Amino acid sequence: MTAEILTGIAELTTNDAELGRLHDAAIVVEDGLIAWVGPAADAPDADARTDLGGRALLPGWVDSHTHLVFSGDRSTEFEHRMAGHAYAAGGIRTTVAATRDAGDDDLREGLRARRRAARAQGTTWMEIKTGYGLDVAEEARLARLASEVSPDVTFLGAHVVPPGVDADDYVDLVAGEMLEAVKPWARWIDVFCETGAFSPEQSRVVLEAGRAAGLGLRVHGNQLGEGDGVRLAVELGAASVDHCNHLSAADVDALGGSDTVATLLPACDLSTREPFPPARALLDAGATLAIASNANPGTSYTTSMPFCVATAVLQMRLTVEEAVWAATAGGARALGRHTGPGAVGGIAPGFRADLLAIDAPSVAHFAYRPGMDLTHAVWEGGVRAV
Numbered sequence: 096m097t098a099e100i101l102t103g104i105a106e107l108t109t110n111d112a113e114l115g116r117l118h119d120a121a122i123v124v125e126d127g128l129i130a131w132v133g134p135a136a137d138a139p140d141a142d143a144r145t146d147l148g149g150r151a152l153l154p155g156w157v158d159s160h161t162h163l164v165f166s167g168d169r170s171t172e173f174e175h176r177m178a179g180h181a182y183a184a185g186g187i188r189t190t191v192a193a194t195r196d197a198g199d200d201d202l203r204e205g206l207r208a209r210r211r212a213a214r215a216q217g218t219t220w221m222e223i224k225t226g227y228g229l230d231v232a233e234e235a236r237l238a239r240l241a242s243e244v245s246p247d248v249t250f251l252g253a254h255v256v257p258p259g260v261d262a263d264d265y266v267d268l269v270a271g272e273m274l275e276a277v278k279p280w281a282r283w284i285d286v287f288c289e290t291g292a293f294s295p296e297q298s299r300v301v302l303e304a305g306r307a308a309g310l311g312l313r314v315h316g317n318q319l320g321e322g323d324g325v326r327l328a329v330e331l332g333a334a335s336v337d338h339c340n341h342l343s344a345a346d347v348d349a350l351g352g353s354d355t356v357a358t359l360l361p362a363c364d365l366s367t368r369e370p371f372p373p374a375r376a377l378l379d380a381g382a383t384l385a386i387a388s389n390a391n392p393g394t395s396y397t398t399s400m401p402f403c404v405a406t407a408v409l410q411m412r413l414t415v416e417e418a419v420w421a422a423t424a425g426g427a428r429a430l431g432r433h434t435g436p437g438a439v440g441g442i443a444p445g446f447r448a449d450l451l452a453i454d455a456p457s458v459a460h461f462a463y464r465p466g467m468d469l470t471h472a473v474w475e476g477g478v479r480a481v
């Protein structure tokens with residue numbers, strides 16, 4: 096049992112209500128977990144010591160929404176969109192075709208490369224969705240590959256209806272045989288509840304089947320227009336409803352009075368040119384916010400959580416503290432990983448030692464110097480990863 100102390104922490108973001116944000120702090124890591132947190136002057140002895148030299152330390156990013164297993168490129172679609180055409184979700188089928196054509200090793204290589212890129216910018220925990228397979232064998236294959244790099248795999252068979260298939264027949268397949276095949280690798284089930292994807296009734300069938308199979312619920316909702324996604328997510332007690340670009344006052348109130356996390360995807364909003372979600376109104380209503388990358392080849396081809404945090408501050412008018420919290424503790428809440436031994440998204444005794452040290456004295460620098468690579472070091476479960 097080796098204890099390591101990290102000292103020289105100019106600013107420590109703990110996300111702990113009692114500890115708050117500490118200055119001139121130290122932490123002790125033991126067996127992959129945080130063992131002690133406090134002022135440097137009170138630090139206990141340890142076997143090993145790392146001096147961070149006046150840098151800021153925060154929890155690693157918890158990216159609670161990614162579509163990381165895919166093949167292919169949609170830059171032409173992106174250019175078309177930037178020339179003024181709206182995003183309509185049809186491009187998902189392009190990625191499905193490319194992904195079905197790719198072998199396991201190719202998919203694995205792309206997946207691991209994206210995971211490495213995310214880690215290099217401080218992401219220490221990632222959820223990964225299926226959704227580019229859309230038949231029984233392919234969805235099971237994507238879930239199996241995703242489970243090689245994350246314990247938070249989400250079954251998103253209900254991403255869009257594949258071409259030539261009747262929508263209700265497809266919903267029956269997703270809620271039946273496909274769910275059975277994917278279940279061994281999945282912790283969550285998700286549905287794209289939107290005009291052009293799945294209706295509220297179809298979404299309910301999928302979510303209720305997932306719940307009966309023991310999976311937690313997530314919803315893509317209110318991305319391209321007002322609709323019933325948020326209402327359904329709150330009614331069914333989903334852990335998270337993601338996108339939230341087009342919310343009515345009733346949606347905001349419903350989220351404010353629920354435990355369903357509203358997950359914001361700022362990089363996607365820029366790439367689709369959808370209006371930003373009403374982040375301040377959600378906070379004022381008492382909603383819990385998460386910020387995630389939504390890494391995927393169609394609407395958000397980035398794994399950069401610092402970029403998402405900077406955008407949330409500069410464009411959605413969150414404070415730096417609110418945005419950093421949403422991208423760490425908020426993501427952990429969206430994944431139900433915020434309590435118990437080995438919890439993520441915070442720096443307090445008992446949390447997994449998932450840490451990001453930056454070449455700056457304060458987390459304000461994420462928004463103050465947007466686009467700069469600030470990573471100094473990353474630890475996952477107490478092990479230096481970057």
Ligand code: NIG
Nearest residue numbers: 186187287315389391393394
């Ligand atoms: O979260 N909205 C649905 N799914 C993805 C987009 C996937 C794609 O276009 O390939 C999203 O934005």
